[in-house]
Structure formats: structure tokens, C-alpha cells
Amino acid sequence: MTTQSVVFLFVLTLAAGFFALNVQRLVSYLHVGHAEGRTDHPLTRIRNVLEIGIAQKKILRDPVAGPMHALIFWGFMVLTAGTVEILVAGVFPSFSYALFLPKAVYAAYSASQDIFAALVILAVGFALYRRIVLHPKRLEGDNLEHTDALIILSMIMGLMVTLIIGTGFLLAAHPDAFGPEKVVSRPLAIVFGHLISPDAAMTGFHVFWWAHALLILVFLNYLPYSKHLHVASSLINVFFSNTSGPGQKGVMRYMDLEADVEHFGASDVEHLSWKNLLDGYSCTECGRCTAACPANITGKPLSPRKIIVNTRQRLMEKAPVMTNDRMEFLRPALLHGEGADAGAATVEEVMEHRLMDTYITEEELWACTSCRACVTECPVSIDQLDVINELRRNLVLTESRFPDELQPVFESLERNGSPWAFNPGDRADWAQGMNIRTMAELHEKGERPDVLFWVGCMGSFDDRAKKITVAFARILQSCDISFAILGQEEHCHGDPARRMGNEYLYQTLAKDTIETLDRYQVTTIVTHCPHCFHQMGNEFPQLGGNYEVIHHSTYIERLLQMDRVPLKTAEGTKLTVAYHDSCYLGRYNDVYDAPRESMRRALPVINLVEPPRSKDRGLCCGAGGGRMFMEENTGKRINVERTEELLATGADAIAVACPFCMTMMTDGVKASGSEVPVFDISEVVAGQLRS
Ligand code: SF4
Ligand code: SF4
Secondary structure, X not given: OOHHHHHHHHHHHHHHHHHHHHHHHHXXXXXXXXXXXXXOOHHHHHHHHHHHHHOOOOHXXXXXXXXXXXXXXHHHHHHHHHHHHHHHHHHOOOOOHHHOOOXXXXXXXXXXXXXXXXXXXXXXXXXXXXXXXXXXXXXXXXXXXXXXHHHHHHXXXXXXXXXXXXHHHHHHHOOOOOOOOOOOHHHHHHHHHHHOOHHHHHHHHHHHHHHHHHHHHHHHHHHHXXXXXXXXXXXXXXXXOOOOXXXXXXXXXXXXXXXXXXXXXXXXXXXXEHHHHHHHHXXXXXXXXXXXXXXXXXXXXXXXXXXXXXXXXXXXXXXXXXXXXXXXXXXXXXXXXXXXXXOOOOHHHHHHOOHHHHHEOHHHHHOOOOOOHHHHHOOOOOOXXXXXXXXXXXXXXHOOOOOOOHHHHHHHHHHHOOOOOOOHHHOOHHHOOOXXXXXXXXXXXXOOOOEEEEOHHHHHHOHHHHHHHHHHHHHHHHOOOOEEEOHHHOOXXXXXXXXXXXXXXXHHHHHHHHHHHXXXXXXXXXXXXXXXXXXXXXXXXXXXXXXXXEEHHHHHHHHHHOOOOOEOOOOOOOEEEEEOOOOOOOOOOOOOHHHXXXXXXXXXXXXEEOOOOOHHHOOOOOOOOOHHHOOOOOOOOHHHHHHHHHHOOOOOEEEEOOHHHHHHHHHHHHHOOOOOOEEEHHHHHHXXXXX
16 A cells, blocks of 8 residues: 555545544434334335436426536436545555456446536536526525535536546546547646646646545535535435325325324424434425425415425434534534524523424414425425424414414314304205205115215305306216215315314314215215315325225216217317316326316317416415415415416416315406406316207
């Protein structure tokens, strides 16, 4: 070993040891959160890592920043192989992959190092220009965050520059060190060869080699102190995310209300799971979630990015105390970013603080519509909504803190079995004169229908939504579908209570519903409400209710495909329609085509137009997450923002596939002074029935 390699081994050991210490510390902080299994569906998880992590599927949705970031990421992956070679060669100078790789493979690898280094330089140059000159709104943060980003980008730039220049010097001194594959550093070597002697070039190589190697070690050890920790944690985070499996999207955590817990939901980091805390490590503070958040867009005080950054800030404040971490002065900072700086100086102050109230306010939490735009946008599969839901649960169940408007909703759900104070006896009034049978009537005769038509509270009581119910029932009848309703035996399954944090009320209502469904041996349910569709299909299994639940858009599309719907010939001028995607149908369940296709098949003269935000980027109507029942006093109304966007398409009509969206869009149209009609997709199809 040479003196140089002994010195390098010493530096490498020191740097690797310090990094390992911080990794061990960060992992120990995760244990502050509660345990949670995240290894089910391993193949889906691996696919997520390949698609979202490696292929950068979500990042590439942004046409400008996407390719830039993807290039840096892919460059990093390719150059990591070179980094390992450089570090090993620092200790064993004769080491090179060329010793064991076939010549052609080594040449390809060698070329990739040169080419990717140059591409990363271009991408980082653009990233710096964007941050310093363009200032995109979603990257707005505090000074510390901005400085951190500049430091990281500069370091990456430094790594690439030292790599290319160092290789250039080596080639100037020893032109045969590499073959013709060094297409970037070879021209540099020619320039150096004209300017300096081979000895001077060799000295230049050593200087740049050391600069490059030291920068690698500094970069590695800077990560735990920077939001760029995501470089190390994001692929792991994507693997453990639970946001992409079939029927898993947006499913709220099961809560065992009978377990011996004094604390329901979360008010501080120790009540969250280790995965919620890992989300904090993985946040790149890119702001994609906040830029898509309907509450934030319309001026409410909610920012999903802040929710995650605050969770991380609080973890970094409390975890050292909880884990008895004595090397506080060395602990990873990660404290900067949007939101509160609690600034606790003493252990007592740290323990007086908590995530709820010290960092996150009630107003922020209740502004959420549970639309999942944040989760869908996040390039590293962070689940911001899970934290919001857990904090809401704590407020309602442990502290009895919720907006005044929710009290009558909870009471009505308990007393009337619906969020509104309607007479439960009127639930099936819409069906009068339609000759629709109830499950009880069929049961008495020893019969069972093929499907249960679950009407839902809106569809049963709201005058406008009742027309949707009638339209869908007419379609079922015209297709001779064997169906029945529960009639007065139907009551709310509790989804609104769950979304508003009242898990106790939810489970009471849901279990009661499951009991009724099982009593009638129901296997297949159709419904025109996406909230009922999601709740009964995806969340009832947590409580033992397993049914095939089909949204009416999918059901109608299937009937149309089978030519079972007796349609009249479409006539008249072309009708231009803008379809508004429901969050619980789209982002929660990936149903985007069925509503559009149903309308197209039933009314061939229809011309469907898309607003700028549609499908999985659709803007929420503002009614989800219990927002339907709360006042909207801050900022612009979300339904008005969305309706204006739909009207701007120039459509003759707006189509929806959700009774909640129907109310919000109808109100939005009125508020915009427009007279454009709003239809449910079943009304479009029912309007084409022959009789
Ligand atoms: S779920 Fe929707 S409203 Fe709630 S924080 Fe995320 S984007 Fe905002
Ligand atoms: S939570 Fe995800 S989308 Fe939001 S800022 Fe962090 S990384 Fe970006």
C-alpha cells in the first residue's frame, strides 16, 4: 500500500463510520413510531420500485422538471458504479473493473461514466437556473431550504466536473489509459496536452482525483443533514408505500377500538407509524403535492408538503429525547423547511410541544377534502393523507375537537342513519310507483336478486340526487336486471363519519350495514355514489364485509357493451360535454374510462371535452373528507374554481358520476352565473332509453 492509499483508507473509514452513525441514528428515530407490517404484495412493491423509483414514472409527468430530475437520478445510478471503483482504487491503486469485465463491457461502462457525467452537468445547470432565475412557485421555501438545494446541486456539479476534468488530465498524461469511448474527456485531454506537460497533467489528475473522492465522502455525509436524504431513502419509501395495489388506494387504516389504548389516532410522532416517519425522511420538498392540493390552490391554510415537513421537524425535535441520543450536537438536522420552527431549547420544552397544535393547526386539518391529489402526485409515494386522517381521528376521538358544523352531522348519523336530519321512513320515497322490490319482500318469498342497488343517503333524500337514482333504476329495469333495494333497511354505512375522524361511529354504522347485507346473503352491489362504492368495496373487508361492489358507470358500460340497453337512435346536433372526475371514483379506484365510454356509447353524437385538470389530475369538487358538511369561509370556493375550469372548455353541459359532485357543480354553475346544465352519466344514458 502506498502512503496515499493509507491516508485515503483512514479518511474513508472516518467518513464511512460517521455516515453509518447517522444512518443508525435515523433508523433508531423511526422506532419512535409504532410498528406496522409493510411487506405484503411483494411483487407489487417491487413493480412500484421499478416503475415509480427507477423509471421515474411520476417524476416524468412534469414535462420540464421531470426529464431534468430523471436525468440526474439515472446519472447517479450509473455513476454510482464508477464511485465504487474510485473508492476501492483509492485503497488498492491497481483496482479496476477492467481486471474482470470483458473488454467490450468495460468500454461500455467507461463510456457511460463520461456521457452521464456530461448529461448530469447539463441537467444540474438547468436545475440551478430554474432555482436561481425562474423561481417556480412550487419550490418556494425558506432561505435555509433554498441554500440546502443550492449546496446539493453545487456538490453534484462539482462531482461531475472533477470526474471529467480528472479523466481529461489522466488521458493527457497517459493517452492509452482508456480507449476511444471517452467522448467527453478525450477532447479535454487533447486541449490539456497542448497546454501542459504530461507530468503536470498527472499532478492535475491526482489533485482532481482527491477533490472528487473527498467530495463523494462530503456529499455522503451531508445527506443526513439535508432534505436530499431522499437520495438514500426514496427507493426504500416507494417499496414500503401502500398506495398502488388494487383495492388498496386510499383505504384508511384499520383501528382496533377494543384494544387497550388511551390514545386514538395521533397527536404526536410516537402515535404515527414508522412508515409515516420514513415519509418525512423521503420528502424532497418538491411541492408537487401542495401545487395539486385543491385547498391550497384556493387559498386555504393547508399544504400537504408542510404536513410532511412538520412531521419530520417534530421527529427531529422529539426523537433524540425519546431515544436518549446524547450526541445531540452531531444529530442530523433536517429541521429546515416550510412551517413552524418550534425552537425548543430544553427537554421540558420539547416534551411540552407536540405535532398537533405546535406544528399543525386544526384549521389545516379540516381544510382537507381527502381528494388524494397529493398522494397521487408525490414522486416518492408519500402518504400525506394518512397523517391528516390520523390527526383528525385524535382530535375527534381523544379530544372531542371538531368544527361546530359536524356536531349535528354526527348526531344525525347516530339518530337518523344519514348525515342529514331526514326522516328515515322517507328513504325509499323516490321509488314510489316504480315497482321496485325490496330485499325483505324478496326474502319473504324465498327469492334473491342478482344485485343489490345501494342507493346511498344523497340518492335517497336529496331532491336532485333522487333524479339520478330514478334514472339508474330505469336503466336497470329496461335491461331486465334482477335487482332490489334495501329500502328503509338501508342507512349510512358510516363513510362520512370515518373521513371526519369519528371511527367509533363509522364502525358502529358499518358493522350494522354488514350484518344487514349478510342477512340477505348479498354478494353483488351496484351504487351510483363513488363514496359508497369505495367504502363498501375497499374498506368493508377490514370489518369482515366482502362483496363485489360495482359503480354504476362500470355497470352501465358493461350493459352497453353487451347490447342490453334498449337505446333509441341518437339524433340532433352534437352535444359538447365536459366530464368532471370524482376523486373517489378516479384517484381512489382508477375508474376513468367507464363514465366517458358509457356516455359515448349511449349518445354517439356527444363530443367529450377535457378540462386542463382531468383524470388522475382532476380537481376535487370540494365535498370529500366531510367538507360537504362544513362551511368554506377561507379563500375561493373549491367548487367555483372547478366549475369555472369546466365552463372554460366551452361545453354545453357538465357531466358527473357522483351525487356529491352533482351538488357542488350545480352550485358552482349558479355561482358563476351560467345556465349550463349538470347531468349524471346515468341521466345521459336514461335519456336515450327507447321507453
Ligand atoms: S387529500 Fe387533497 S385536500 Fe387533502 S391535503 Fe391532499 S391534496 Fe390537499
Ligand atoms: S410530500 Fe412528496 S410531493 Fe410533497 S413535497 Fe414531499 S416529495 Fe414532493
